[in-house]
Amino acid sequence: QVQLVQSGAEVMEPGASVKISCKASGYTFADYYIHWVRQAPGHVLEWLGYMRSSSGSARNVEKFQGRVTMTRDTSTGTAYMELTGLTSEDAAVYYCAREKPEGYNFDSWGQGTLVSVSS
Amino acid sequence: EIVLTQSPGTLSLSLGERATLSCRASQSLGSTSLAWYQQKPGQAPRLLIYGASSRATGIPDRFSGSGSGTDFTLTISRVEPEDFAVYYCQQYAGSQYIFGQGTKLQIK
Numbered sequence: 001q002v003q004l005v006q007s008g009a010e011v012m013e014p015g016a017s018v019k020i021s022c023k024a025s026g027y028t029f030a031d032y033y034i035h036w037v038r039q040a041p042g043h044v045l046e047w048l049g050y051m052r053s054s055s056g057s058a059r060n061v062e063k064f065q066g067r068v069t070m071t072r073d074t075s076t077g078t079a080y081m082e083l084t085g086l087t088s089e090d091a092a093v094y095y096c097a098r099e100k101p102e103g104y105n106f107d108s109w110g111q112g113t114l115v116s117v118s119s
Numbered sequence: 120e121i122v123l124t125q126s127p128g129t130l131s132l133s134l135g136e137r138a139t140l141s142c143r144a145s146q147s148l149g150s151t152s153l154a155w156y157q158q159k160p161g162q163a164p165r166l167l168i169y170g171a172s173s174r175a176t177g178i179p180d181r182f183s184g185s186g187s188g189t190d191f192t193l194t195i196s197r198v199e200p201e202d203f204a205v206y207y208c209q210q211y212a213g214s215q216y217i218f219g220q221g222t223k224l225q226i227k
Binding site: 035037044045046047050059061095097103104105106107108109110111112 | 152156169218221
């Protein structure tokens, strides 16, 4: 079955960077986009951007331009999202999710990775 | 910037009642990219409906979606215990993936 398995919780200091992984299984990795969505405690879902798994090309929300980098390792079917310059406002659960190209919805999600930011 | 507004913010219903959740877009949108998700505490969202009215794989037929343009609706024909959760609508527009603020369905 389709699975997206994310790396574990992280506790980071302000100004640091965090890199989260999302390992896909149960489908052909290159056939789907990988998106990243976050949810701060008690807050709504916020889309960060996505990457085309086949080519590696990525697009981020303008708000995160320069702070978010999305990459992938096609040999292991793993996607990565790195967020730099962490502040307390970045404390959230980060999800990866897949989209069938031009499907415009997320049909499978990772379990989430909690990122805490504290000095 | 397109905004999705969900109502009500909280919906209190008894088991077996009909739930009607609304999602209104600030601009007219195509229905092909309107989706609904269910999220339970501590869990990732789960896709329920895509293309405004198509049920995702494994979703019970008590869940249905409808609407077009600016007004979309998620209906649960008879609420069951496992349906109490937060529901989000989501739309693709202007190269962005936008979520509504959610409706919490709780037990009355």
